[in-house]
Amino acid sequence: MTADHFTGLEQFEAGLWKIADDLRANSGLASNEYFMPIMGLLFLRQATNRYYEALAAIESDKAAGRMADRAPVAGDFTKRRALMLPQGTRFDEILQTPKDQSLGAALTRAMEAVEQRFQPLAGQLPKDYERFDNELLERMMRTFDNEALRSASGDVFGRIYEYFLAEFSKQGAHDNGEFFTPPSIVQTIVNVIEPDHGLILDPACGSGGMFVQSSHFIEHAGRDTMKRVTFYGHEKNETTAKLAQINLAVHGLEGRIRAGNEAITYYKDPHELVGKCDFVMANPPFNVDEVDAEKVKGDPRLPFGLPGVNKAKKVSNANYLWLSYFYSYLNETGRAGVVMSSQASSAGRDEAAVRQKIVESGAVDVMIDIRGNFFYTRTVPCQLWFFDRAKARDEARRDHVLMLDARGISRKVSRAICDFSREQQQNIAAIVWLYRGQGERFLALVAAYLSQALAAGAAAAEPLALFIAALDKLGTLTGTFVTTKRDPDPLAETWGELLALRSTLGTDIEAFVAEAAARGKDWTQVARDDNAGLHAARKALHPVAEQCRDLTKQVDLAAKLAGRVVDVAVKDLEARDSDAWAGAEITRARKALESARAAAVEALRRPRYFVKQADWLQERFPDAVLCDVQGLVKRASRAEIQGHDWSLTPGRYVGVAPEEVDEDFDFEEALRAIQIDLQGLNEEAVELAARIARNFEELGA
Template identity: 55%
Template sequence: MDCWGAWRMDGSSFADIEKLEADLWSAADNLRANSKLTSSDYFMPVLGIIFLRHAENRFDVATRQIEEDKAAGRMPKRKVIDQDYVRRRALPLPDEARFDWIMQMATSGDKPLPALVTDAMRAIEEKFDPLKGVLPKDYGIFEPQVLEDLMRLFNSEQIRQATGDVFGRIYEYFLARFSIQKAHDNGEFFTPSSLVQMLVNVIEPDHGKVFDPACGSGGMFVQSSHFIEHEGGDTAKRAVFYGQEKNPDTIRIAKMNLAVHGLTGEIGEAITYYEDQHNLVGGADFVMANPPFNVDLVDAERIKTDTDRLPFGLPGVNKQKKVANGNYLWISYFWSYLNEKGRAGFVMSSQASSAGHGEKDVRERIVRTGDVDVMMSIRSNFFYTRSVPCELWFFDRGKPKAQRDHVLMVDARSVYRKVNRTINDFAPEQMANLSSIVWLYRGQKKRFVALVQRYLHSINIETQGCEPPLQELESTLDSVNDKTSAFVKELQRCKLVADAEKEPILAAVTELQEADTAYRKDRQSLWKDLVAYRKGKNEKPPATTKPQRSALAAFTPLAERIRGLIKQIDLLCKLAGRISPLVASLLSDASDEVKEALPFDRRVVGRELKQLDEVRKSAIEQLRRGIYFHRQASWLLERFPDGKLVDVAGLVKLVSLAEIEAADWSLTPGRYVGVAPAEVDENFDFDQTMHDIHVELAGLNAEAVELAAKIQANYEEMVV
């Protein structure tokens, strides 16, 4: 199976979604600011509005499918029943729960909007038993106009046409943002999606019972469903989700999260240390979790006889008869829930992999089972409310005999993408690259080769896609140059302006023209060679490693020339932008006679320069995408040139149990993989580095503004 498609290679297709998410959050947050509500007041109602809009979208899609199935004879022409919608993963919505109906009724004034929305939530709960008592109903806290603005925000045409994946992303985005604001239990209900996806990539939960004993908002189940459906399966037929969570409000969020994705699951309210609601010991096909780290208040007396779930014993008890650290309770639970072929993937504190004393004893017993499969170190700042690093642990009770005396150690701390100053994540390609290491470990070379092949195919697609934005760039640049040239002709003829005053403008124009000529020549030559590259032996990307390396080598000089073209484009636009201020400076103190002789509409030129900057960004972004996928393919083939797992210093090492025993049973990857040798990185990502610096600076500036506002407010209070 290939998890790659679940994370979408075509990252540009999500660019608009990311902007939409940010715009929605900003608008919703502004509404909250105007309503005098705190985050803890309004986050559940906002999630409820997202849920309501998505429920209608799914209902409308299911209605069309039912009509099409009737017309095609795939279902009898009878009265539609609720189950027809449930089978199509849609809620059977009564009229009073339809988003459009609510908005229409609100205009009549017969009933206030908060009451209409509350009634809608009750109607859905009556129709759909798993949501009983789950949906928010406290819409009376909103002023009617504020609530109406919020609902209109989620009723745009773009939102009305959004698919399930898009709505799922929006829902998860809002969960993440609420986590950042610590709107609920310090954000612990939400595990960053890139970590969840990494867990899914490795354990591949495609069937059976999937259990999360610390399920939070249910993200593990949602990503498991994405994986199943990408593989062509029907989640409802392939998997059953079980969850356990101690916080009732978080359970509500989880059930809403499942419903907004068209899923259901059995989620019980329980403290997992003391309760096992689903009786799944030895019965789960997959276990996934992000448990609380380093809990030290677990009552040892209450759990000491739970040998079914703690087969390796307690990790250590203090004088107060409390477990000194709960990490190894969770680790033992995860192992015990698996059936004889089950897999587990979970997030754990980085302290746990080398902890001593009683924890080390438990770890030794677990390692000796041979079921520890993969260990992966993750750098800090992947969590929204915690800056600590972590590790991903993976068990495989059905691990092949030949691998049972080894553990794959992956140190992924140098692999990350900076989201903002305080948050990192994995780019989709980074996740795929790390996953491919596990594929090689499992002898799945074909998947590795197929991933490289897709990167090579993307190079062709993305470079071919550069033509339209470059043509638009050149057209806009020509328009700016035409106006500049017309002015320069008049300037050269004008006797009212001294040659010394003309010189800066004429020199700038000459420099622009020379840069433009050089760019056009290099662009034409590069395009000719790119076309030849795509139409030659690389037209169909090779499916074995040796010709793949040749294809990458052939593109490397073209990648350098693309980088050069990007610099030329930046220079061109910079030079084009220099002329207008010089002209304005010349004319600012000029006589009316000179101004009449040298007409120059700076506003028109300014608009075109603004447009030029926009198309410059678009063209450069597209050019960089071809280089980007070349870099991803190079990252893989430079480390694993033959498509076989090898030790890579600073990244990966296959470690024997004997080596682990010699290292005092440590499971910390960095202890084994070593440090990558210092070398000149020919594929150094300058653009990404500059982006990271820009993100860091933007974050610092935002914090500075916020602090300045607080200082000013405090000062004003003191003065008063």
Template identity: 55%
Template sequence: MSQLQNIEAIEKRLWGAADLLRANSGLASNEYFMPVMGLIFLRHAYSRYLAVKPAIEAGLPSRGGKTRALTKEDFGQQGAIYLRPEAQFDHLVSLPDSADRAAAIIAAMNGIEADYDALRGVLPKAEYHKIANQDLGELLRKLNPEELKTAHGDIFGRIYEYFLTQFADQGAHDGGEFFTPISIVQMIANLIEPARGTVLDPACGSGGMFVQSANLVERNHGDPTKALTFYGMEKNATTIKLAQMNLAVHGLQGNIAEAISYYADPHELLGKADYVMANPPFNVDEVDAEKVRKDPRLPFGLPGVNNKGKVSNGNYLWISYFYSYLSVRGRAGFVMSSQASSAGRDEAAVRRRLVETGHVDVMVAIRGNFFYTRTVPCELWFFDKAKPEQHRDRVLMLDARNVYRKVTRKIYDFSPEQLANLTSIVWLYRGQSDRFLSLLREHLGQAIVNAQASLDPLLDYLERGRALAEAVGRLADENGEPEAQAAQRAMDEALATLVADVAAYAKVVQQQAARPIAENASNATLHKASERLAPLAETSRDLVKAADHLHKLAGHALEALSSEGKGRELSRLRKTADEARKAAVDALKPVRYFHRQALWLQERFPDAELRDVPGLVKLVSWAEIEANDWSLTPGRYVGVAPEEVDEDFDFEAALRDIHIELKGLNEEAVALATKIARNFEELGA
């Protein structure tokens, strides 16, 4: 399940906490989000602390029967921070009303700052004295929901964005600046593959680029604290503190300077950065042209200047800066406004010179609704100054706008498998077919593993369904009504069919499990494996439908018998069976899902080699780019994908989505009406 699927529940709790402070504290609107962020920091740090503590304790050395005490170094190696007992969130939540909670929270913050030099003077402290003791207790409880206890990934950065969005008047959330979606940060990290050296983000915000870079190194079994050095720039002091907190909670450190990146280069990394990652503010038009005219970070010259002496659009300043910071073998990946890739006039001249360096590597188009607070589409740009000679006069155009997962009504992202598939296309471009084949093996292997795992939930559902059918039969006989007896016969028939289908499915699963995907399986072998797994994948889909059908028939039976006093017993049995059905369906769906992920790649790249795929990818020559006004917009080159028939269309699911959409819109309408009424009251209207 995507972490984003919990975001609305988390939002409501956080906004409840914010409302509590707004109503009861002495803090101004531009101050009171920091105390909450400080506690979110403690909560998330504690979650990570608990996640790694068992493994650390298991590996601690003993001498004379006495185990060595935990140290902060132990936790740093596991991407977490050490928390003294008084800084652990459960301790703070459990404080009685008689305790001075503000003093306890401040003591927790002081303890962390004493252990970690990078956090000295960063964590909020004094503000807690302005909050009533009882309100602090309520605040601690509000910030301790199950959703945050199990949160993982860069949830801290997402919460940071939530507060910047809600507290727009606090001044750190300018137009065009917003949190980078985790899927997009992961794609940038996947494609530039930071492994060792200096990582620079000149518009670092809450530090999400650094966190995902470190995660990638960890996935490759490296130690990011030793492999990578992080440098960031940010113009807002409060945002810098949030970034430092975000880094610390992941066991990382970074040198983040307070600076306006248009005018300053505090780290003096011109030509020295191994990796540049960024999501800069888009379309800024207030940069003083005279201040940047002779900047050595603008090797392609200034883009357009308006009659006020301002750079008409700052997008190409950022693009030039990112390019200039790279070392001779450096790679850059960054988010940019979609309009930048085809902008005309002076910006087109800069873009032409940039393309002619031979270092523009990959362009990726992303659809709208990926950003948490914006619906705008964007593009990801990738530079590689060590680009192979055979690709110097080519640019890989990847249009990912048709690849997405709808997480909530407003938010889309990539599933982990979609992200891996898109990344594997770039592997093929780079001649890394072995990685492509490894991913195929992983997808197909997961289909088999999930098929095996689905058997027990299926058998449990059959048992619950049988008990339900027997109860329906008894009550139908007692009832004697034709409608109830018809419902009972329909259930018996459906159950008998499902029992037979599950038995046949189990036999095929066992046969496939006896033929695991070999680690060195060739492309031809993987095609054969995909073909033989296709019936298994389709059967898993059919079983989902059959399980749902039995559930619907039970509903009909319940309606037919609801007038009887014993209908309550039937309802209980149906509820138990329904819980088992949901577990079985959840276990079955990944079987076909993973097979389809493998098939998605195999249909598009059957020879495990890069080729042009309409609507998805094309390797484009300079000549073609020149003929298109030096445009770097992927959609201009890849064409339109052939229309695909949606074999999985589920009318009831679609209707349910529409209901959710309508429910969300109604809730927003009520909230907006309440806000308007409150504003009128404040105006005395």
């Protein structure tokens, strides 16, 4: 139910930009000419990844007796959402093309063979690689032949497509309102509408990310996507439509995507799906103001009328055209999830009149506010609108809308980008479950967090033991030199503090391991659907979480002190000149200590993290039923919405969240760590000043 994300994005983008620079400098091509060849290479890289993953799964199933010991067939790969790539079409095989042969010809043959084998890709893949010279192509392919891309999961194809939209906008094929939907937003939509059967439509499908994430959701439940759903899409840009078909193929999926003028949703309904869709998902272009009002007037997909027409006979803002389309495409039990401009939920005049009719239809189900900086190419905030045509017949929800302000929920991915973590996506979904009266799913998620916390606590014992071993090894290597008598002894205080901390740390780790084991034993007696029992189990884990916090500080401090011992020995006592100083071994041991420290800190972070997720849910919804939470969520009645001029902006209803205080912040420990760092920096500054002075003397200044 949660999105996979491509990690190491910024590092990979640097390599992608080098490819672009290389092509600009050495191919003589414009960006709109090398865009598709690069995406073709990415397709082949991803298809090859999935081929080998599926092949490994097939061999594993054979060994376990889950399938017959026979040669694999195409269906075996399709079942595992991969393409059975013909011999000679896999990325690694092509990269081994002999230097005296044309790499471009090999790539073109591979694309032709893939198209021949997989009918939905016929005519979609680029086949003009022979215009690139061998060296340039090889550099491009080797950029894609790295560990990050070999192990990447999720909608990597769509993510890189987004990068091109941002950096190579010279194509002129994309309007300002169109941009890639971040995977965590797509997954949030999927989690709320739960598209697990029937017809799924995206009338602004872009590179097909909505379909890919729907497939992840279905497969997470152990079902076969292509046996459960049929994908339909519109995409006016034909290049983008090709990318959507390629993206689906990479994931072993198929969809019926119409492109070009016949797929301009404002004027066409190419699949004739009004009233037939089980699910609609889309991120349409925002605030378009050039739609011909005469052409759309009387369209059966606009049951609430036009939102407003300007003097030029253009629809003044197409946001409410899109919202009407989504409503109209749904069948009587259909659900829709839509990314929309934040302006739409409180827009006035004619748009407000349409919004009132939509609310009065009873179909508006959930509204979610999203903060800015989620979009890769835009900094604007947005909102998610959710329709449920069956809601009008649900007495509990019929006259209410769930208002959820998620602007305070996010994590920092990079300097400029935010998203929802896996757990944040689940927590948002859990609130919706409570709104729908599905308290058992809420409790199951809390129980899952506690199980993960306990498993992570048990797993932390090994990396902590490895950290202690690495610390002791460095201590042993430096001990002979450090304990040599000196007067005064610049190492005495730091070494003494390190020894004392080592003793305390060993005792505290033993206590943590014992406490985690005891809580794990207690957990076996807790019923997973017992709210009171889950509260008690969660609170019983707070001491474990606090031990994780304290141990993290001790581990960091021990590593800093050990590093400080080495630095003082080398810089102040010229340890490298001593026979008691095994320089190379000590350097290796120090690096090993840092690696062990990072692993131990991460292992300690996880139990505390999952306890905090359970805290987040149970502290806000202690009875496992929906309640209003200041600054987060409110179940707004239709009368309240009318009182706010039919506004659907969650922030108007939920209020402002109280300021949270981080009770875990330890100023004393933080200052101690800063002091150690500062002392080292001061020493470096003194040494640098002395070196500068010596240089000036040598220059005769």
